[in-house]
Amino acid sequence: MQQQRREFLQHAAALSGALLLPAAAGAQEAFPSKTLRIVVPNAPGGAADLTSRTIAQAIAGPLGQSVIVENKPGAGGVVAGETVARAAADGHTMLLVSSGTAVSEALFNKLPFDTLKDFAPVSELATFNLALVVADNSRFKNLNELLAYARANPGKLNLGTPQLGTTQHLAAELFKSTARIDAQIIPLRGTPPLINALRGGQVDAGVDIVGPLMGQLTGKSLRALALLGERHEAKLPGVPLAREAGGPLANFNATSWNGLAVPAKTPPAAIERLNKAINEALSQPEVRQRLTELTLHPGGSTPQQLGQRLASDVKRWGEVIERAKIPKQ
Secondary structure, eight states: OHHHHHHHHHHHHHHHHHHHHHHHHHHHHTOSOSOEEEEESSOTTSHHHHHHHHHHHHHHHHHTSOEEEEEOOOGGGHHHHHHHHTSOSSSSEEEEEEHHHHHHHHHOSOOSSOTTTSEEEEEEEEEEOEEEEEETTOSOOSHHHHHHHHHHSTTTEEEEEESTTSHHHHHHHHHHHHHTOOEEEEEESSHHHHHHHHHHTSSSEEEEEHHHHHHHHHTTSEEEEEEOSSSOOTTSTTOOBGGGGOGGGTTOOOOEEEEEEEETTOOHHHHHHHHHHHHHHHTSHHHHHHHHHTTEEEOOOOHHHHHHHHHHHHHHHHHHHHHHTOOOO
């Protein structure tokens, strides 16, 4: 009698499991089941915001849900990062990560999250160039002249950047150490103050992202001596790469980037679907054109590739911070 009871219960359990399988599969297939959001650690109107809005619009249709952009600027991306780290790990909340995210992980003594453990990478979105620029009337006509002056006059060359601890600031520090020059790095309060300092002669040269400088560059009030990344800019014909100067700069590359991540423990199926939608969006001519207009170079990736880039940049910028003796925040 007991044997028959055990067999009945086993059969009932097996039947119950079989009946639940389609429901579980259906639940997985339902993603996304509600509005998605991209949390951006920058104010509206910048490259990160515009990239996010372009992608949000492009993936909404294929995913069958609206995608909103939520701006949470300030504190080195801490507010935005904490928002996403604490969100439900269901794939409906994404974080706009970037080289700035890697800088924050390396720069801050303590964050309310672990950048490499509390987020799951989804896909890279774009890369973008930084430039070494001078005022149009600068005595430096090219990069070699600037380097020659710096080497002949240790400590006299001033390089301005927007804000302490930004990617631009650390890129300037990396340029200084790689080029083996003794120069003063002067963090200002943003791009507009940097432009004013260049035009007013308070700094000799500056390092910033190309996009925010394009109006000044095309308007001929500033001039680019070199691009700090690994590719030329169609909108800046004739501007060389810093690495083309050769010597210690032969392998120099300070490319910036951005991408999307979700909370750790998000189901792999959700990450896979998001990755597919993003990469398909980035292959669309209209999306590529929109990003190119923003001086961004569109390009997707696998989650693993984005994770490797993020981890590599955390290590790289951490070494720059240590070498430059920048106090941790």
